[in-house]
Amino acid sequence: xxxxxxxxxxxxxxxxxxxxxxxxxxxxxxxxxxxxxxxxxxxxxxxxxxxxxxxxxxxxxxxxxxxxxxxxxxxxxxxxxxxxxxxxxxxxxxxxxxxxxxxxxxxxxxxxxxxxxxxxxxxxxxxxxxxxxxxxxxxxxxxxxxxxxxxxxxxxxxxxxxxxxxxxxxxxxxxxxxxxxxxxxxxxxxxxxxxxxxxxxxxxxxxxxxxxxxxxxxxxxxxxxxxxxxxx
Amino acid sequence: xxxxxxxxxxxxxxxxxxxxxxxxxxxxxxxxxxxxxxxxxxxxxxxxxxxxxxxxxxxxxxxxxxxxxxxxxxxxxxxxxxxxxxxxxxxxxxxxxxxxxxxxxxxxxxxxxxxxxxxxxxxxxxxxxx
Numbered sequence: 121x122x123x124x125x126x127x128x129x130x131x132x133x134x135x136x137x138x139x140x141x142x143x144x145x146x147x148x149x150x151x152x153x154x155x156x157x158x159x160x161x162x163x164x165x166x167x168x169x170x171x172x173x174x175x176x177x178x179x180x181x182x183x184x185x186x187x188x189x190x191x192x193x194x195x196x197x198x199x200x201x202x203x204x205x206x207x208x209x210x211x212x213x214x215x216x217x218x219x220x221x222x223x224x225x226x227x228x229x230x231x232x233x234x235x236x237x238x239x240x241x242x243x244x245x246x247x248x249x250x251x252x253x254x255x256x257x258x259x260x261x262x263x264x265x266x267x268x269x270x271x272x273x274x275x276x277x278x279x280x281x282x283x284x285x286x287x288x289x290x291x292x293x294x295x296x297x298x299x300x301x302x303x304x305x306x307x308x309x310x311x312x313x314x315x316x317x318x319x320x321x322x323x324x325x326x327x328x329x330x331x332x333x334x335x336x337x338x339x340x341x342x343x344x345x346x347x348x349x350x351x352x
Numbered sequence: 353x354x355x356x357x358x359x360x361x362x363x364x365x366x367x368x369x370x371x372x373x374x375x376x377x378x379x380x381x382x383x384x385x386x387x388x389x390x391x392x393x394x395x396x397x398x399x400x401x402x403x404x405x406x407x408x409x410x411x412x413x414x415x416x417x418x419x420x421x422x423x424x425x426x427x428x429x430x431x432x433x434x435x436x437x438x439x440x441x442x443x444x445x446x447x448x449x450x451x452x453x454x455x456x457x458x459x460x461x462x463x464x465x466x467x468x469x470x471x472x473x474x475x476x477x478x479x480x481x482x
Contacts, residue, residue, distance in 0.1 A: 128408055129357045135415055136361030137368070139390050144369025146383050153377045 217260075220269040220339040224260050228298040228334045229305055234325040235291035241324060243276045246284075249295060249308075250274065252315050256307030258299040260336045264289045267339040285341060301330045382423045385437050389418035392444040395451040402458045418444075 216222045231249065233241045250268060253261055261268040266284040274284050281288040297304055305328060308315045319326045375383065393415040400406040422440045429436025 125353075129354055131408075131412065132354060133357035133361035135390075135412075136358050137365040139387070139394070140362045140365025141369040141372065142383060142390075143387055144366055145372055145375060146380060146387060148369070148372075149374040149377065149380045149383075152374055153380075 219343060220260065220267045221343065223335065223338050224298060225333060225335045226259070226298040227301055227332050228258075228296065229301050230329045230331055230334065231295040231297070231308070232327045232329070233291070233293040233295065233319075234327075236323055236325050239323040241282070241291055241293055243274045243282045245319065245324065246274045246282065246293065246295075249315060252307060253297050253299070253304065256299065256304045258297045258304060260298040262296045262336045264294055265337060267337060269339045269343070296334050296336050298334055298336060305330060381437065382426055385422045385426050385440055386419040388441060388444045389422040390415055392448050393418055395448050395455070399451040399454050402455060
């Protein structure tokens with residue numbers, strides 16, 4: 121074999137070596153790299169990716185806007201509901217005050233009716249008084265702590281006791297009244313034919329006292345109706 | 353002899369290539385262009401051998417020069433924001449196809465001539481037999 125041929129052979133084998141090495145390195149690289157990762161993407165791929173993300177961001181922003189609007193609406197309805205429920209609660213409270221289910225306080229008068237040696241206080245006296253007080257604008261009344269409500273009754277019990285709401289009461293009868301004190305007082309203390317004058321003339325002891333703050337306790341019984349139902 | 357050299361070189365190259373650490377993905381594009389250029393040179397070399405005008409110096413310089421030049425051009429293309437590697441690939445692959453076509457035709461011609469010869473031979477034999 122000539123010297124030239126040997127050189128050619130060696131050179132060609134070297135070239136083959138380099139070429140195959142490079143080709144295999146390339147194969148390996150391409151096999152091992154994950155094209156989907158950001159670092160390996162080409163510039164145009166990255167660009168499209170970025171524009172995709174931008175579009176997505178715009179869409180999501182719109183979604184956010186609509187969702188925020190919805191939240192606002194819901195908030196408003198919640199607020200109105202709250203207002204309505206507050207109003208209802210207030211109304212309920214007022215109704216309870218009127219019915220006598222709550223302790224109430226305010227300005228008014230206290231009347232004390234006491235038995236004397238000559239005369240006893242009768243249930244009729246108390247009923248008259250209650251009527252007169254209501255006529256003069258009393259808002260809450262109690263007799264010896266018994267709240268007078270819409271179905272309260274005042275009756276004699278065998279001449280010894282007076283029953284109010286089923287409770288036995290004895291003299292002295294302390295009648296607490298909340299209302300305009302001036303109206304109440306003037307209604308009771310008319311000259312000659314007024315309640316107080318009449319009773320004093322009969323020989324019964326009636327004392328009237330004006331107070332700025334009177335506390336009247338709630339009705340302790342039940343306010344139920346068994347037979348009466350709302351008519352349709 | 354040369355065939356042995358090629359086989360040994362290829363086997364060794366495959367072995368080395370399997371065990372060499374991988375390169376960064378960014379540079380694999382350059383390497384791919386170099387590979388295409390080198391392959392083009394190889395096929396060009398084979399064609400010239402068949403044609404009988406093979407020059408070893410031209411082959412060697414083409415092999416390495418084309419590879420390096422294509423890498424440089426690709427790099428330049430990246431810098432200029434023009435996809436020059438596309439042009440390189442079109443040229444090299446186009447030439448590879450031309451060379452492959454030439455090689456194919458050469459061997460087809462050779463084979464068909466051989467077949468013709470045998471036919472003539474057979475005819476002569478039958479004549480002598482008759």
